[in-house]
Amino acid sequence: MKIAMIGTGYVGLVSGVCFSDFGHDVVCVDKNPDKIEMLERGEVPIYEPGLEQLMATNVAAGRLSFSTDLASAVDGADAVFIAVGTPTRRGDGHADLTYVMAAAEEIARAITGYAVVVTKSTVPLGTNRQVKQAISKANPDADFDVASNPEFLREGAAIDDFMRPDRVVVGVQNDRAADVMQEIYRPLYLREFPIMITDLESAEMIKYAANAFLATKITFINEIAALCERTGADVKMVSKGMGLDGRIGNKFLHAGPGYGGSCFPKDTKALARIGQEHGLPMQITETVIKVNDELRRRMIEKVMDLLDGAAAGKTIAVLGVTFKPNTDDMREAPSLTIVPALIGAGAKVRVVDPQGQHEGKDLLPGVHWFEDAYKAAQNADALVILTEWNEFRALDLKRLAKRMTSPALADLRNIYSPRDARRAGFTRYVSVGRADHFNDG
Numbered sequence: 001m002k003i004a005m006i007g008t009g010y011v012g013l014v015s016g017v018c019f020s021d022f023g024h025d026v027v028c029v030d031k032n033p034d035k036i037e038m039l040e041r042g043e044v045p046i047y048e049p050g051l052e053q054l055m056a057t058n059v060a061a062g063r064l065s066f067s068t069d070l071a072s073a074v075d076g077a078d079a080v081f082i083a084v085g086t087p088t089r090r091g092d093g094h095a096d097l098t099y100v101m102a103a104a105e106e107i108a109r110a111i112t113g114y115a116v117v118v119t120k121s122t123v124p125l126g127t128n129r130q131v132k133q134a135i136s137k138a139n140p141d142a143d144f145d146v147a148s149n150p151e152f153l154r155e156g157a158a159i160d161d162f163m164r165p166d167r168v169v170v171g172v173q174n175d176r177a178a179d180v181m182q183e184i185y186r187p188l189y190l191r192e193f194p195i196m197i198t199d200l201e202s203a204e205m206i207k208y209a210a211n212a213f214l215a216t217k218i219t220f221i222n223e224i225a226a227l228c229e230r231t232g233a234d235v236k237m238v239s240k241g242m243g244l245d246g247r248i249g250n251k252f253l254h255a256g257p258g259y260g261g262s263c264f265p266k267d268t269k270a271l272a273r274i275g276q277e278h279g280l281p282m283q284i285t286e287t288v289i290k291v292n293d294e295l296r297r298r299m300i301e302k303v304m305d306l307l308d309g310a311a312a313g314k315t316i317a318v319l320g321v322t323f324k325p326n327t328d329d330m331r332e333a334p335s336l337t338i339v340p341a342l343i344g345a346g347a348k349v350r351v352v353d354p355q356g357q358h359e360g361k362d363l364l365p366g367v368h369w370f371e372d373a374y375k376a377a378q379n380a381d382a383l384v385i386l387t388e389w390n391e392f393r394a395l396d397l398k399r400l401a402k403r404m405t406s407p408a409l410a411d412l413r414n415i416y417s418p419r420d421a422r423r424a425g426f427t428r429y430v431s432v433g434r435a436d437h438f439n440d441g
């Protein structure tokens, strides 16, 4: 199959590379010429484990190329995927469809033979029908169908998620489009990964419902964590005990500083908006958004408490600023509210992150970037763990505590136990969802 992938961000690039690895001919298009130049040089503009290698293999095999020229990529393609951003629209929380609709119009002008125009971007109910209308209006002769194919990959594990998905969801209006989509995903079908064919609206809804559900699960355990702190329960034990119940499962039950990232915040807001537009407020999702926002404030209070409420002039070393490990993505990361609040309170903030500096240098003005945790901890007053990168999971706490002016630890990912912290020489400690915080003065 000949595929054009429009948008080479986290989703488009991974999808394009993986489709070429399936054996399809793929052209990845982006309107950002810097990205395309980098890709043509064999460099990957984002950090995603394994992507550079897989990309190089498929470029070398002649199945994968990059271009800014959408028209030539679409010319003769069996399927054209739209994988552009759908950020939150300013003001009303709705998904901003500007990029999707702009891409649809460009595609309309470039379609030559029959093609399926597939929306991979996360889009509200009815968008695929809108795309269809827009293409037909811009090019009444275009021979095409639309399909909705929401993506479920997780940044940091994107290739494995794409190659070994829990399921592939494809919304179509007829068999012709379904056949093309099944041919594209045939390598997965042969390996018995479920491919679910639905109508357009159900496919669009599955994506929002799945993300809102996962955001709800995280937020639920975060709220339980707050109650654990008040009551003496340990949220790690609680989530383990809950997760062992097969009806609940242990995933997305880790208490922390609240969900962030490129999807959950915007997709929960968009779902809430869709509900309001249909006169059916999504009350659970609206509450989840509110509770998650409040949680961010509680995290700031936690760190401030560790400093006895006075951050002015204190030096704080923050470990991890990306929204989760194994990505360079900073969109809606908890660090973007917590770090500025600490700086606003007069603290000097040092940051260590294996991949966050490139994106983070503009997003976190005023911080000092350090290469490793031990250097950042030198003469610091507090250490705050915000993202659980592997290299922060086995820190030599004793070595860290020794070099700090006042050894205080805020472990907002619950990596270390209060016992570990005390034994290592920390005199102050907070985590999430455990009552045994200490402040030995």
Ligand SMILES: NC(=O)c1ccc[n+]([C@@H]2O[C@H](COP(=O)([O-])OP(=O)(O)OC[C@H]3O[C@@H](n4cnc5c(N)ncnc54)[C@H](O)[C@@H]3O)[C@@H](O)[C@H]2O)c1
Residues within 6 Å of the ligand: 006, 007, 008, 009, 010, 011, 012, 029, 030, 031, 032, 035, 070, 083, 084, 085, 086, 099, 102, 103, 106, 120, 121, 122, 123, 151, 152, 153, 154, 155, 262, 263
């Ligand atoms: N990031 C994730 O983990 C993830 C997971 C599942 C679904 N999604 C969804 O996938 C979509 C894309 O997300 P992303 O994180 O990859 O976005 P992104 O911002 O990383 O990438 C979007 C790319 O599209 C390009 N673009 C925009 N308009 C274009 C046009 N007309 N022609 C060519 N290129 C164009 C941009 O330059 C950019 O490179 C969103 O709807 C998102 O909700 C994202």
